[in-house]
Amino acid sequence: MQLSEVVVEVKDLFFSYNSQFVLKGINLEIRKGEMIAILGENGAGKTTLIKHFNGLLKPSKGFVKVFGLDTRKVSVAQLARKVGLVFQNPDHQLFAETVEKEIEFALRNFGFEEEVIKRRVDWALNLMGLAEYRNRSPFTLSIGERKRLAIASVLCYDPELLIFDEPTAGQDYLQKERIAELLNLLKTRGKTVIIVTHDVEFVVTRFERVIIMSSGQIIGDGSTREILTNLNILSKARLLPPQIAKCAWLLSDLNIPKDLIYPEELVEKLKDLISGGHE
Amino acid sequence: MVDMSSLFEGFKFKRKNTIIHNLDPRSKAIYLFITFASALIFVEPIPLLIILSTSIPLIVLAKSLREWSKSMRGLLLFIAFIFILNLLSTPVNRVNYAASMVLRFLALTSAFSVFFLTTTPDDFMAALEKLGLPKEYTLMFTMSIRFVPTLARDLQIIIDAQKSRGLELEKGNFIQRVKNYVPILIPLIIYEIRRSIMIAEALEARAFGASKKTTPYIVLKFSLWDYVFSAIVLLFFSLLISMKLLNMLPPWMNIKLPDF
Numbered sequence: 294m295q296l297s298e299v300v301v302e303v304k305d306l307f308f309s310y311n312s313q314f315v316l317k318g319i320n321l322e323i324r325k326g327e328m329i330a331i332l333g334e335n336g337a338g339k340t341t342l343i344k345h346f347n348g349l350l351k352p353s354k355g356f357v358k359v360f361g362l363d364t365r366k367v368s369v370a371q372l373a374r375k376v377g378l379v380f381q382n383p384d385h386q387l388f389a390e391t392v393e394k395e396i397e398f399a400l401r402n403f404g405f406e407e408e409v410i411k412r413r414v415d416w417a418l419n420l421m422g423l424a425e426y427r428n429r430s431p432f433t434l435s436i437g438e439r440k441r442l443a444i445a446s447v448l449c450y451d452p453e454l455l456i457f458d459e460p461t462a463g464q465d466y467l468q469k470e471r472i473a474e475l476l477n478l479l480k481t482r483g484k485t486v487i488i489v490t491h492d493v494e495f496v497v498t499r500f501e502r503v504i505i506m507s508s509g510q511i512i513g514d515g516s517t518r519e520i521l522t523n524l525n526i527l528s529k530a531r532l533l534p535p536q537i538a539k540c541a542w543l544l545s546d547l548n549i550p551k552d553l554i555y556p557e558e559l560v561e562k563l564k565d566l567i568s569g570g571h572e
Numbered sequence: 573m574v575d576m577s578s579l580f581e582g583f584k585f586k587r588k589n590t591i592i593h594n595l596d597p598r599s600k601a602i603y604l605f606i607t608f609a610s611a612l613i614f615v616e617p618i619p620l621l622i623i624l625s626t627s628i629p630l631i632v633l634a635k636s637l638r639e640w641s642k643s644m645r646g647l648l649l650f651i652a653f654i655f656i657l658n659l660l661s662t663p664v665n666r667v668n669y670a671a672s673m674v675l676r677f678l679a680l681t682s683a684f685s686v687f688f689l690t691t692t693p694d695d696f697m698a699a700l701e702k703l704g705l706p707k708e709y710t711l712m713f714t715m716s717i718r719f720v721p722t723l724a725r726d727l728q729i730i731i732d733a734q735k736s737r738g739l740e741l742e743k744g745n746f747i748q749r750v751k752n753y754v755p756i757l758i759p760l761i762i763y764e765i766r767r768s769i770m771i772a773e774a775l776e777a778r779a780f781g782a783s784k785k786t787t788p789y790i791v792l793k794f795s796l797w798d799y800v801f802s803a804i805v806l807l808f809f810s811l812l813i814s815m816k817l818l819n820m821l822p823p824w825m826n827i828k829l830p831d832f
Contacts, residue, residue: 349732369735378736386733388758398755402738432762446737
C-alpha cells in the first residue's frame with residue numbers, strides 16, 4: 294500500500310510552561326487523509342499538543358514540522374492558511390456584527406478576492422446550515438449555532454488540515470450526528486482531520502486511528518479497535534471503554550471475542566450464538 | 573518592554589508567616605492611610621525620603637524585599653517619566669521638585685506594596701466590612717482581584733483563537749494595529765459580561781443578600797502587636813504632619829536640592 298505524504302511530523306517534542314513540562318517527549322506522524330482522534334483526561338496535554346500544529350506554541354525541545362515547515366521558523370498566520378484550528382468555546386472568537394462578517398474575517402485576513410469571499414461564505418453557510426442567519430448577530434444565536442458558526446468560520450478558507458478541540462462538547466445528539474457528517478465530508482474531500490475529545494462513543498465508530506495521551510505523553514497510538522479495547526491503556530488514561538466493547542467483555546464467557554467495537558459485529562456474534570443454540 | 577508580570581509581583585499577596593503578615597489588616601490599613609496622606613502633604617525631599625524609608629523595614633520584616641524590588645524595577649519607566657515631566661514643567665527649583673515627586677511616587681507605591689503583599693484579599697474585605705462598607709461593594713472588590721488571572725487566561729485563549737484565523741496583531745501602521753485588537757476585545761468583553769451574569773445568578777442561588785446581617789468568615793482580632801504597631805505609626809506620623817502644618821519643620825528637613 295502506498296503511504297500518503299506526511300502532513301505533521303512531531304519529533305521528541307517537549308514543552309514546558311512555568312518551568313513544568315506539559316509535554317514530555319511526543320513522537321508522532323500524521324499522514325494526509327487520516328482521521329485521528331486524540332483522547333485523554335483533562336490536563337493530559339491534548340490541547341497543548343494541537344496548539345503546536347499551527348505554531349501557537351513553539352517546542353521547548355524537539356521539533357514540529359507541518360507540511361514540511363518547521364513551526365519555529367514560520368508565523369502562525371502562515372501556518373493557519375493550511376491548518377484550521379477550531380477552538381472548544383465559540384464565545385472565545387465570535388466578534389463580528391453579522392454571521393456573514395464573522396465568516397469573512399479569516400478570508401479577509403488571508404487576502405482573498407472579494408468574489409471568492411462571497412462564494413466561500415455562501416458555501417460555508419450552507420454547509421453548516423446557517424444560511425438563514427446570515428444577517429443576524431452571532432451573539433443572538435444558540436450555543437449549538439454559535440459552535441457551528443465557529444466551525445464555518447474556519448472551514449470557509451478550506452484548510453488542508455483541520456483540528457477540532459472538543460467538537461461534541463455541549464452538543465445534543467442531532468448536532469453530534471451533524472458534526473460526524475461534516476467530518477465524513479471533509480474526509481471525502483481528502484482533508485486530514487484531527488479531533489481532541491473525551492467522547493469515546495463518538496470516536497469509536499467514526500475514527501480509524503486513536504491516540505491516547507496521559508500526563509504529557511502518548512501512551513497509545515494505533516487502530517481504534519486495538520487501542521479502545523486495551524483495558525490497560527484505557528484505565529491509565531482514565532477513559533471508559535466503548536459500550537459495545539464492554540458488552541463483549543461481559544459476554545466473553547459465551548465465546549464472544551473481546552475486541553468488538555461496532556454494534557453490527559456484536560449483533561452478528563449474538564445472532565450466531567442464538568441460532569447455534571437452537572440447532 | 574516592561575515585563576508586566578514582574579511589575580505586579582510587589583502588589584500581589586504571597587502567603588508567608590511573618591509579623592507583618594500576621595498583623596490585623598486594620599493596623600496595616602492605618603499605616604497605608606497615614607503614609608498616603610503624609611506623602612501627599614509633603615513636597616520636601618527629606619521628609620518624603622523619611623516616609624519612604626518607613627516602609628523598607630516593614631518589607632524586610634515581611635521577608636518580601638525581592639518582590640518589592642522587582643516591582644520597583646518594573647516601575648523604573650514610570651519613575652523616569654515622572655522625573656522628566658516634572659523637570660520640564662517646573663519653573664524654579666526644578667531638580668528639587670522633580671526628585672520630590674519621584675520620592676512621593678516611591679513612598680506611595682511602597683506603602684501599597686507593604687499592604688497588598690501581606691494582606692489577603694479576604695482579610696482586606698473583612699476589614700472594609702468592619703469599617704461599615706456594604707458587603708456588595710467589598711465582594712465586588714475581592715472578586716475583581718480574584719478574577720484577574722482568569723481574565724488573563726481568557727485573553728490568551730481569545731488571542732490564540734483569532735491568530736488561528738489569520739489575525740496578525742503586529743501588522744500595519746499604528747491605527748491599523750489598534751484596529752487589530754477589535755476582534756480580541758469584543759469577545760473578551762462579551763464573554764466576561766456573560767460570566768459575571770452567571771456569577772451573579774450563582775450568588776443569588778446561594779442566598780447572597782438574603783439577610784442584612786451575615787456571619788463573618790474571618791473574625792478580626794487586634795493583638796498586642798497591633799496596638800504597639802498602630803501606636804508607633806500614629807505617633808510618628810502625627811508628629812511629622814503636625815510639624816509641617818505648624819510650620820515647625822527643623823531646618824535640615826527643609827534642605828532643597830540644587831539645580832543643575
